[in-house]
Amino acid sequence: MRLVIATCSVDYLGRLTAHLPLATRLLLVKADGSVLVHSDGGSYKPLNWMSPPCRLSVAEPSEVEAAEGTTAVWVVLAGTGRGPKAAAATPDQLRIRIHEVLHDSSHDLGVDPGLVKDGVEAHLQALLAEHITTIGPGYRLVRREYMTAIGPVDILCRDADGGHVAVEIKRRGEIDGVEQLTRYLELLNRDPHLTTGGPVRGVFAAQEIKPQARTLATDRGITCLTLDYDALRGADDPLQRLF
Incomplete structure (x- = not known):
């Protein structure tokens, strides 16, 4: 340059x-x-x-x-x-x-490796899997990238009662993400191995969830979870905040 x-x-x-x-x-x-x-x-x-x-x-x-x-x-x-x-x-x-x-x-700048974004969906998925009790007490990880016929579910876990929960993770939660999770849930609930403890429930997790997406998720019985990326990676403790 x-x-x-x-x-x-x-x-x-x-x-x-x-x-x-x-x-x-x-x-x-x-x-x-x-x-x-x-x-x-x-x-x-x-x-x-x-x-x-x-x-x-x-x-x-x-x-x-x-x-x-x-x-x-x-x-x-x-x-x-x-x-x-x-x-x-x-x-x-x-x-x-x-x-x-x-x-x-x-100046010869060489080949640029490109932008590596912090807090992308893969990072959020790994952190949430590591801290699975962020979703709720007693939750246990089954596996990440649980494969279905229409694509992988970001996280499959069990709640404190043993029921399966499918988690879809986005950086910004919009209606398309809710629709995607809805399709996964319809398919997962056809598998008798996953419904022995009751229907597979859904959790829509994102750093920011749009009001329209939250409304649609609530209407479909899907729980919304707002993720704090800094808290998940240990860079910020919400309990130590003054406000």
């Missing part, structure tokens, strides 16, 4: 036009070919950019541009990269008129 801090003006030309007056900005040239123009505000969103495939070239300024203080002109043409997308060339171009370069460096 190349990082350039420069005093520049920027024009986007093509299907639409946009102009950024002269100011000091951060110019990012990424390994994928994209060019982004950032200011010191606006969070992550660039002021203007050109997505790949595109090609960056540096041209000498015209006499008029040179008279105005331009030392170089970056011309970024869209749709001129390699591969099948190159055929979809457009007349769009990004013209960056550089007046003064304050910083110019290049």
Whole structure:
């Protein structure tokens, strides 16, 4: 990745036009070919950019541009990269008129492993299985990912009375999750090995449960459980809170 801090003006030309007056900005040239123009505000969103495939070239300024203080002109043409997308060339171009370069460096960032989210459903499932009594006193884990003909139930456990309970876990509990658990329950309750202690009950567990999903679950006899991820992983003890 190349990082350039420069005093520049920027024009986007093509299907639409946009102009950024002269100011000091951060110019990012990424390994994928994209060019982004950032200011010191606006969070992550660039002021203007050109997505790949595109090609960056540096041209000498015209006499008029040179008279105005331009030392170089970056011309970024869209749709001129390699591969099948190159055929979809457009007349769009990004013209960056550089007046003064304050910083110019290049860095090899390597291959990014991607975002690993904390608190995803797999983490919640593992933590809830480890702390199964979060659902209720006397609960015992039967197994995680209990397979059915239509997919795996996140957790199958037994309550204090020995009855089976199917638990569906979501980060955000919505109506689709309730419908999914309902289908699992219909199938599980056809298995006589699981209903010896009574019908298989359902628990819909999530960090946040939408009101509509809670209403539907309650109407179908499904218990809703709001999960506290920090408490499950031992990072927060609800009993030690002041409020």
